[in-house]
Each structure stands twice: as structure tokens, then as C-alpha cells.
Amino acid sequence: MTPDRDKRFRQTGWPGFRAILFHKYFLLRRAMTVGVRGMVFDREANAIFLIRHTYVPGWQLPGGGVELGETCEQALGREFSEEGNIVFTAPPLLKSIHLNRVNTRRDHVAFYLIENFAQDRPKQPDREIAEAGFFALDALPEATTPATKRRIGEVFGGEVASGYW
Template sequence: MPEPKGPSPTVDVVILLPGDRVVLVRRKYPPPGWALPGGFVDVGETVEAAAVREAREETGLEVTLEHLLWVYSDPRRDPRRHTLSAVFIGRAAGEPKGADDADEARAFAWGALPSPLAFDHAEILGDARRFLLTGTRRRP
């Protein structure tokens, strides 16, 4: 029986730092731009472990996951292929340093996020900010 085809599982992490800041990475590979730290889930890896690993690889930060924000699955969210991303909110301390797939990692104040952001990350950050301020998540 052939393997079923479907979306690729990914993770993204909204990393919160002291001073009401959020971490973004400048992508090394296409599509270009600033984005949330994240990437593909490895075979045999949980989405939680993938989120912590990707955050560490791209920012050098040890992240403690606090919330599963949402699962984003719009087939148009990634121009390379259909992905399904579990997005987490986590906290860390220290200053980010870009590595791995990230040319640069930087903490931004919520009111000073760069634009445009890669993928659907502007939407995700809006959802995260609303959740942090009100405790409400988007609805299906």
C-alpha cells in the first residue's frame, strides 16, 4: 500500500522575553524575511520537542513552552509546500543569537515588529498578542 501524501508537519514558537519582547529570526533561505523560529518535525519527534529544538537551533535560547496557541494549516501558508504548523508560546531569558537556518535573531517590542513577515507569521503574532492580552484563541 502506498504511503499517504499530506501536509508536512512543522512547528513555530512565539518566544517571549523579559521587557514584553518577542523573538524573530531573519531567514537564511527562501522565502526571505523575518519569521518566527520554527521548522520541520523530525521522524520520531514530538511537536513539543521539535519546538524546543528549533528554538534552540535558530536562536540559542532554551525555551519553556507554556501554551499551544493554535494549529495553522492553510495550504497557502508556505509557498514551498503544504505545511501544518503547531504554534507554541514559550518563554526564555537572555538575548537571541542567529544560527542554523537563521542569519540573525533579534528581540522586538510588540509595537515595533518588522514588516512584512514571512509566511502567515503576522497573523500568528496577532493571534498570540490577542491571546496574551485577553486569554482568547481564534475559533475554527
């Protein structure tokens, strides 16, 4: 089984059905979807910021969809504000662009590295985010998603960026 097909990190039940409905809706409304994800890196702590959603299993990098009329950097800033109470103090660095073929063949993800940021308070759980926090690179949660591990390897391990999420 390839990492992209790891069933432990697939949506099931109502959240999975809802995701399929959203993808079908967007298929009718848009020819292609674009999302953003980012890796906030705290150099002093050698740690990255991860979230765990209420509706998707696993720990992953924050991010989400780019809305109509929004730039990728604006979407990234909005998502980090919502999912982590994090604001950027310098522009994020675009590292790579990936095809996310887990649910559809038309979803692309722009991946950014953020090293200049501020967090005014820890993210508290809500309806979307079950948990959030910084994790040392050598002490990641056991349920870190395969895609998150691949991005970490590309940024810190010198691995070549995959064209696929």
C-alpha cells in the same frame, strides 16, 4: 491579493526550486507533513523573538519540521536551540494548529507560546539564519511576514485563531 499569496514573502530562484523539490520528495515519502513554530515572549520587554532566514524573505517566528520519531515539543526545542540559542525552562503552551497551504495542501503547523525560556548568548548569523533578535510588539521589523502578524494578533490582540497559517 490575500495575505497568504503575498509574493514578497515567497521563495524565488534556487531556494524556491529547492523547496518545491523537497515538497515533492515529502509527498512521495509522507502523506502529511507537520511543522512547529513558536513565539517566545519576553514579558518584561514586551518583545518577541524573530528570525530572518538566508533563503526566505521576511522576519518570522522560529520553527521547522517535525522529524520521524520526534514529538512536536522536541522539534520546537531543537529548532529554538538551533535558530536562537534559546532553551525552554517550562513546557511551551500549544496555542493552535494551522493548515499551511502556501506550498502544499498537506502541511500542518503546531503553534506554541513560550514565556519561560533562557538564552545564553545572542544568535549569530550562519548559513540558515541571517539575523535574529527580540523586537518590541510596537516596533516590529517592516518585513515581518503576514502569518507572523496574524499569530501576534491572535495571541495579543484577541483575534480568533485562523485554521490557516
